[in-house]
Amino acid sequence: MNATTPLQAAAIEVVGLSKRYAQGKPAVDNINLRIASGSYCCLLGPSGCGKSTTLRMIAGHESASSGDILLENRNITDLPAAERGTAMMFQSFALFPHLSALDNVAFSLKMKGVDKLERHAKAQDLLQRVAMGHLADRKPAELSGGQQQRVALARALITQPRVLLLDEPLSALDPFLRIQMRAELRRWQKELGLTFIHVTHSQEEAMALADTMVVMNHGVIEQVGSPHEVYNKPASEFVARFMGGHNVLHTPEGKIGVRTDQMQVTPATSANTDAPHTKRAVITDVEYQGTYVLLGLQNPGVAHTAHTTAEISVMVSEATFAQRPYAVGETVQLSWAPGAAHPLAY
Numbered sequence: 001m002n003a004t005t006p007l008q009a010a011a012i013e014v015v016g017l018s019k020r021y022a023q024g025k026p027a028v029d030n031i032n033l034r035i036a037s038g039s040y041c042c043l044l045g046p047s048g049c050g051k052s053t054t055l056r057m058i059a060g061h062e063s064a065s066s067g068d069i070l071l072e073n074r075n076i077t078d079l080p081a082a083e084r085g086t087a088m089m090f091q092s093f094a095l096f097p098h099l100s101a102l103d104n105v106a107f108s109l110k111m112k113g114v115d116k117l118e119r120h121a122k123a124q125d126l127l128q129r130v131a132m133g134h135l136a137d138r139k140p141a142e143l144s145g146g147q148q149q150r151v152a153l154a155r156a157l158i159t160q161p162r163v164l165l166l167d168e169p170l171s172a173l174d175p176f177l178r179i180q181m182r183a184e185l186r187r188w189q190k191e192l193g194l195t196f197i198h199v200t201h202s203q204e205e206a207m208a209l210a211d212t213m214v215v216m217n218h219g220v221i222e223q224v225g226s227p228h229e230v231y232n233k234p235a236s237e238f239v240a241r242f243m244g245g246h247n248v249l250h251t252p253e254g255k256i257g258v259r260t261d262q263m264q265v266t267p268a269t270s271a272n273t274d275a276p277h278t279k280r281a282v283i284t285d286v287e288y289q290g291t292y293v294l295l296g297l298q299n300p301g302v303a304h305t306a307h308t309t310a311e312i313s314v315m316v317s318e319a320t321f322a323q324r325p326y327a328v329g330e331t332v333q334l335s336w337a338p339g340a341a342h343p344l345a346y
C-alpha cells in the first residue's frame, strides 16, 4: 500500500523499504511512507510486525535490504547513524546512572571530541530549554520520571536532529507516569516543531499522541491516517480488531466493521428478522462497566459453554440498560445505521 501525507513537505520518505533477516518472509516488506515535516507519527502494531526494524533502519542502526530512506529529500539510506540528522530516544530514557544530567546531555559531544567548556555550555543551554537548567548537577536517580524524560530529550537534541526517533520510550513506566509523560512528549514536540517518529504497541498511546498513525502487521503497512480516520474507518479486519471497539460482521455485501457503541439492541420479535443492517444474536455476557454495560453476544444456535468467547460486543449506556435490562441467554435484535458500517477491504 502506498501511504502518503499530502500537502506538507515530507521530513522522512521511505520508498520500497525491505529488511530480510533470513529466509522466508521479510521483517519489513516493501513499505512506502511519507511523514510530514513537524508532525508526530506513531508506528503501531503487534509484537513482531516490523515497527522497530523500520525505526532502526531510519536511525541507521540496521541496514536496509532494499529500498531508500530520504530525510528532507536527501538519500540517507547508506549513511552512518551519526550523519543522518536523526537522533534516538530509547526505552525508559536509558540515561547513564553515574553521570550528572549535564554530562548525560553532553555525552555525544564528548564522543565527538568537543572540548569540555563548549560541550558543557551547549548541554546547559539545552537543559535550560527543557526547564531543567537548575537540576543539571543531579544524577538520574535523583530526578523524577518526568525530569529524566526531559534530560533524555535534551540528550537527543544536542546533535541538532531534524527527526527524533523514539523506540517505546514509555513502555517501562508505570501507567500513571506513562500518561503524564506522553502529554509532556506531545507538548515538547509541538514546542520544538520537530518531526517525531514514535514506535509503540499501544493503540491508546498512539491515539493520544499521533498526528499520523501507521498501523503495521506482518511487515507491511495496513493503514495510515489520523487517529480519527483509523479508528472510525479501519481499512481491514486486522485494523478493526487491533484498534478495538469494533465488531467485524460478514454480510451479503461483504465484510464490515461497526463500532460497538454504534449498535443498538432491541428485544427480538418475529417482525424484525432478516432486515438489512440488523442481526439476531444471543446474549452471552453482561458486564457492568460504570458509565456503560458491555454485552457479549453470539450468533444464534452456537452452543454456549464457559469457554465460548463472545463474537460481538455492544456498549449500552447505563441509563438505556436500566430502562430495559437484558439477561444472559436472551435472544435480541442488533441494528446499526447504514452510515455506521464501514466496508473492510480484507
Ligand SMILES: Nc1ncnc2c1ncn2[C@@H]1O[C@H](COP(=O)(O)OP(=O)(O)OP(=O)(O)O)[C@@H](O)[C@H]1O
Residues within 6 Å of the ligand: 021, 022, 027, 045, 046, 047, 048, 049, 050, 051, 052, 053, 054, 201
Ligand atoms: N536481529 C534480528 N535477527 C533476526 N530476526 C530479527 C532481528 N530483529 C528482528 N527480527 C525479526 O523481525 C521481525 C520484526 O521484528 P521487530 O523487532 O521489527 O518487530 P516489532 O514490531 O518492533 O516487535 P516488538 O514490539 O516485539 O519489538 C520479527 O519476526 C523478529 O523476530
